[in-house]
Amino acid sequence: MVKTYRSWAPWIAILPALILFFVFKIYPALGTLFFSMTDYNGNIDQYNWVGLKNFKNALTINFNDLFNAIGVSFTFAFFTTLIQNILGVSLAVLVNLKIRGKNAYRSILFMPNVLGVVIIGLVWTLIFDPYSGPMNQILGMFGTSSSMLGDSKLALPLVIFVQVWTSVGYAMVLYLAGLQGISQDIYEAGSIDGAAGWKSFRYITLPLLQPIIGVNILLSIIGSLRVFDLVMILTNGGPDDSTMTLGMFVFKTIFDSNSTQGYASALGIIHFLVIAIVVVIVQTYMRRREEKLS
Template identity: 35%
Template sequence: MTKKKNQNLSLLLFTAPALIVYIIFKLFPAFSGIFYSMTDWNGLNKTYHFVGLTNFIEIFQDINFWNSMIFTIKYVFVMVLAANIVALLLAVGIESRKRGKGFFRTLFYMPNMISMIIGGYMWTFIFTKVCYYMADNWNIKFLDKSWIGDPKYSFIAIIIVSAWGMAGYLMIIYMAALQGVPVYLIEAAGLDGATGWQKFWRVSFPMIRHAVTICVFWTLNSSFQVFDVIYSLTGGGPGRATQSAAINIYEEAFTGNIRFGYATAKSTVLFIIVLLITVIQLMLMKRREQEL
């Protein structure tokens, strides 16, 4: 018993630095944010008044916030599909190669190492300069679009840049899962006459369901908090057409009237929505894993 206690104490001491940082920079702001969401604090003055649920009642009448939530949900739905499909295709394609795995793995992972603010400005140059140049000089007409100024095309541009930055990270997770699939099962399926697609869908894919759950969970959470890509590409425009919930909260807290308490109430509502959707997603996917 004493030995087990000493082991637990050792583990606690090793994890203490990370735990302290997590408490200070994650848990404390989260719980203090719930308190400030029930005040009229502007983020600058030392004085503020407790207003109870007034901020939350006002949120239900805030059309701009709910429009940004609708856009965010649309973005999340498309990104969960696009990023995971692209990442899985890349993982399967690279794993099926006999040579150059390290090169292609590094090549496709590199966008994840770049800040998406910088990546967004890079792609802004591509959409506003390179695409027009290629359309005019190389007669590629489908590139002659207002990728930033037209809401229809600006959404596509946001998805392209987000998937470009996110797929590499998910690809690594899928590759690790694919490497854990027993080779003899794939070979046995081949001997039974299974095609390449059948070997993947019937053998490999069911055995990497846990990786799919992890990747969908990660994509879901990060997509609901999207800020940097949209901020650097469109700033939420034109108008508010591409404004995400995070940008709406940022606008409320740091521009205009600077209503920090109200912005914190919005972030609390966003947290509750993300929590509920995440719990449902995990329950459904875990149940699916158990059925398989």
């Protein structure tokens, strides 16, 4: 009896978590997949099975809108991931030095991660306000001005900037953990062979940080391709759809009176597939790169 209980004990322990995961993750995902193949529009008693029609419409009739959203998402994810990881590594190296007040610097850099997205979005909206925002007041000192988030050419770079500002502290903490896990004996051995300064960073630090770099890149890509809340607060996808990410596009389609929720569900599935394909490609590349370095 005791032996039987011990064999079932681990499953009993994780059962509550499995139930919650199924109820809040698996069940909604299966529901989205089901309704993506119907013309469901909010009335559970009135919908028809349409098969892959919603997906066909997304890839044909509404292809331009979908293609624009995917392009904006890829642009957003690429530059956010690139800038965030370069800054994350650089800041981690700096705050890992033996300098006075480094714990305070770490806290300040990480602080945006503990703020809510709504607070961050509203604060930066006020900062970029074209009439009374401090950014335009600074530009006014140089005899120029800008509509900031209202400029279709400037809106996406500004949203990328806010996203990087928000999440670079988290990347820094991960890189910092990786740096502190590197033994000083390795650096001392490298210095004997003439590896100091940039050479030490290039040939010792970066190769040993490869696992952390891979994790950070994947987290950044997934987060960037999923983003919609920050975009909604800052620009609502405008102006002229210049910041209409795929997540924002799906969100707005749900509340579009000309679209069914079944069609929005199909877009949600496409959104998931895009993220999954990108993640698989990047993860495969990073794994092969780590194998070569090792």
